Amino acid sequence: MSSLGNIPLTIWWEDGTVRMIDQSRLPLVGDLLVCNTYDGVCTAISGMAVRGAPALGVAAALGVALWSETEGAEISDLRYYLEEIDRVADEIASTRPTAVNLKWGAERIRLFAHDNADVGLDALRPLVLEEALRIRAEDEERNRALGAHGATLIEPGARILTHCNAGSLATAYYGTALGVIFSAHAEGKVAQVWVDETRPVLQGARLTAWELRMAGVPFKLITDNMAASVMRRGWVDAVIVGADRIAANGDVANKIGTYGLAVLCKEHGIPFYVAAPSSTVDLTLTSGDEIVIEERDEREVTGVTVSGVIEPRTSIETRSLDAITEAGPYALGMTKGHQMEISRKGGAYQFDGWVRIAPPSVEVYNPAFDVTPAELVTAIITERGIARAPYAESLAEACCGTGALHELG
Numbered sequence: 001m002s003s004l005g006n007i008p009l010t011i012w013w014e015d016g017t018v019r020m021i022d023q024s025r026l027p028l029v030g031d032l033l034v035c036n037t038y039d040g041v042c043t044a045i046s047g048m049a050v051r052g053a054p055a056l057g058v059a060a061a062l063g064v065a066l067w068s069e070t071e072g073a074e075i076s077d078l079r080y081y082l083e084e085i086d087r088v089a090d091e092i093a094s095t096r097p098t099a100v101n102l103k104w105g106a107e108r109i110r111l112f113a114h115d116n117a118d119v120g121l122d123a124l125r126p127l128v129l130e131e132a133l134r135i136r137a138e139d140e141e142r143n144r145a146l147g148a149h150g151a152t153l154i155e156p157g158a159r160i161l162t163h164c165n166a167g168s169l170a171t172a173y174y175g176t177a178l179g180v181i182f183s184a185h186a187e188g189k190v191a192q193v194w195v196d197e198t199r200p201v202l203q204g205a206r207l208t209a210w211e212l213r214m215a216g217v218p219f220k221l222i223t224d225n226m227a228a229s230v231m232r233r234g235w236v237d238a239v240i241v242g243a244d245r246i247a248a249n250g251d252v253a254n255k256i257g258t259y260g261l262a263v264l265c266k267e268h269g270i271p272f273y274v275a276a277p278s279s280t281v282d283l284t285l286t287s288g289d290e291i292v293i294e295e296r297d298e299r300e301v302t303g304v305t306v307s308g309v310i311e312p313r314t315s316i317e318t319r320s321l322d323a324i325t326e327a328g329p330y331a332l333g334m335t336k337g338h339q340m341e342i343s344r345k346g347g348a349y350q351f352d353g354w355v356r357i358a359p360p361s362v363e364v365y366n367p368a369f370d371v372t373p374a375e376l377v378t379a380i381i382t383e384r385g386i387a388r389a390p391y392a393e394s395l396a397e398a399c400c401g402t403g404a405l406h407e408l409g
């Protein structure tokens, strides 16, 4: 089993709360976020403290279970509990639109509660929590299986390019695209990974680079617009990415920029692999045209977010920082719309800022995902095996079949 070094768990249940590593400021600030209410889980999802399709599925399941253990525990009428669990599941599922896993995780708990309601409310609540914990555990098992299948596609000495973060942090643990890379690396096959920085939220530079370093996998970080050039030089043997939603025909929604990579792979004769658990496949959609693409805040494009910890070097600095943060977070006065806030953090001080890079009032288009047509996808690696075109058949088999499926389709 391949080792991930010190990569922490992404999201878990502890002492009646949902806990997660806050990914919005990683790797320079690594906070533990403790959610006591399902509202807190919703805020964590929309603020991208937890992100990545499979991790969102787990967050949704744990969020519904958290409601059941807290507000839901005040309810004594079974019918009302079931109505409320429907409402809460819907609310959590609608926090972000593209990753189908979010809906999948919320829906699995909601249906579980309805299907097992005849045991009565007191017995049902612990079962709901158990089901959410099962979803979390299954996610890691799936990723490890998927990683082992995917590693069979990798040749010794491979130089692999990846985009965004489809790593351990994007799942309960281990990762999808990075899961394949971790497994292939454990088999000694990976010479180097090219990590796209992934503008605008920089999941590649911040998260994938952090994970690969901790797992001891050799990599180089590039900006997104360098991918074509390294491919043309013959330095990329395969591209592996994750997915947020895969339609029944094999069209793949993933982080913005993925489609461009798939086109480049075709031009340069490089295999383009997608690694995703079956919970990411949405057989209700006939094609990727039906996938709703999330559009995010224009400030992700017009500026950059910065965070870090201030270490005062003198007692004068300490006293000054103490004084300005005495009444809570302190916003510095800045021109041009830049923002900088200083707050106390344990015995230290943290800064959180946003620095404008574009002129004020520019119009922005900021889709978080794009859709890669199935004909550009060499194979889709799932926990049940490797699906190839025609995807309508191989994906249905991956999601609903029962046989041993190492090469699907």
Ligand code: MRU
Residues within 6 Å of the ligand: 051, 052, 053, 054, 099, 163, 164, 165, 166, 167, 170, 171, 175, 176, 177, 203, 241, 242, 243, 244, 254, 255, 256, 368
């Ligand atoms: O906006 P994000 O960070 O949630 O987007 C994540 C991605 O696009 C990942 O590539 C995808 O969810 C696969 S994660 C295993």
